[in-house]
Amino acid sequence: MKRGTKIILGTIAVVVAAALILGxxxxxxxxxxxxxxxxIQILREQPESVTLLTxxxxxxxxxxxxxxxxxxRDDGAAKPLLVLVHGxxxxxxxxEEMNALLYTFSSLGYTVASVDYDLLxxxxxxxxxxxxxxxEEACVAAAVDYLAQHAGEYQIxxxxxxxxxxxxxxxxxxxLAERIADHPEDYAFQLDGVVLLAAPSDFxxxxxxxxxxxxxxxxxxxxxxxxxxVYGSDVIPEINKVDILHNVTENLPPVLILQGSDDTVVPVxxxxxxxxxxxxxxxxxxxxxxxxxxHIIIExxxxxxxxxxxxxxxxxxxxxx
Numbered sequence: 001m002k003r004g005t006k007i008i009l010g011t012i013a014v015v016v017a018a019a020l021i022l023g024x025x026x027x028x029x030x031x032x033x034x035x036x037x038x039x040i041q042i043l044r045e046q047p048e049s050v051t052l053l054t055x056x057x058x059x060x061x062x063x064x065x066x067x068x069x070x071x072x073r074d075d076g077a078a079k080p081l082l083v084l085v086h087g088x089x090x091x092x093x094x095x096e097e098m099n100a101l102l103y104t105f106s107s108l109g110y111t112v113a114s115v116d117y118d119l120l121x122x123x124x125x126x127x128x129x130x131x132x133x134x135x136e137e138a139c140v141a142a143a144v145d146y147l148a149q150h151a152g153e154y155q156i157x158x159x160x161x162x163x164x165x166x167x168x169x170x171x172x173x174x175x176l177a178e179r180i181a182d183h184p185e186d187y188a189f190q191l192d193g194v195v196l197l198a199a200p201s202d203f204x205x206x207x208x209x210x211x212x213x214x215x216x217x218x219x220x221x222x223x224x225x226x227x228x229x230v231y232g233s234d235v236i237p238e239i240n241k242v243d244i245l246h247n248v249t250e251n252l253p254p255v256l257i258l259q260g261s262d263d264t265v266v267p268v269x270x271x272x273x274x275x276x277x278x279x280x281x282x283x284x285x286x287x288x289x290x291x292x293x294x295h296i297i298i299e300x301x302x303x304x305x306x307x308x309x310x311x312x313x314x315x316x317x318x319x320x321x
Contacts, residue, residue, distance in 0.1 A: 066118065081154075087169045175243070
């Protein structure tokens with residue numbers, strides 16, 4: 001081979017190798033470092049430009065926790081709907097924990113609702129009166145249906161709806177999104193995106209490793225009734241009904257998964273496994289691991305900028321299509 005040809009081929013090889021390395025570095029950075037989206041101002045008080053309606057009862061239940069807050073700019077225009085669901089191990093938490101997200105994204109032109117739901121209470125559950133995780137998911141579904149039915153009042157574009165949940169709220173949102181994706185005809189709105197913040201997406205991890213979930217003082221085998229309210233049944237079938245990873249579907253809209261690298265409640269491996277499963281069936285999915293962050297990430301700056309980027313890319317640019 002001539003010297004000139006060798007030089008040319010060598011140069012091409014170097015360029016290709018450099019491109020591959022840069023591409024890999026970008027992919028790693030995109031999923032494991034700070035957000036590539038421009039930063040936004042996080043608001044922790046109601047902005048003057050936003051109308052805030054609080055403690056709206058979306059359905060009546062014995063638990064009497066089914067209330068939501070909704071915020072929007074009152075300009076008459078139909079807006080994408082962002083529904084926020086708080087965490088708290090299915091036993092605690094409140095919609096007000098999501099206020100920074102509520103204020104920030106309503107100021108950016110979304111109608112944003114923060115939802116309370118009936119909570120699991122072990123004191124009554126062990127006496128045979130159990131609010132289950134399935135019941136909590138049904139509450140969230142009822143809240144979104146209520147918002148869709150009042151779309152005109154709250155200036156909602158029902159063709160652009162996004163569900164966002166943190167921790168246990170992420171599990172509720174993720175499983176509900178799967179149900180909506182597989183049976184869209186049952187809902188009066190179109191689900192366009194899902195955002196999961198530190199969501200426990202695989203209950204088997206906690207079961208097989210005999211790990212307690214926050215305040216649970218029992219193993220999952222002992223409290224299988226928390227999944228659907230049925231006592232004395234095999235825990236695996238009950239888990240299957242509410243587990244995100246077990247029910248992944250190719251019909252899901254784009255999914256954003258956000259996870260702290262130092263989360264000891266929901267290990268990074270759970271979010272990685274969910275991301276891999278979604279990608280394997282062709283769902284548009286993104287995973288961003290935030291260096292140094294723990295489990296509670298609802299006010300992390302990277303979380304806000306990543307959500308903003310995701311919404312701009314998949315919701316605002318969709319034009320309601």
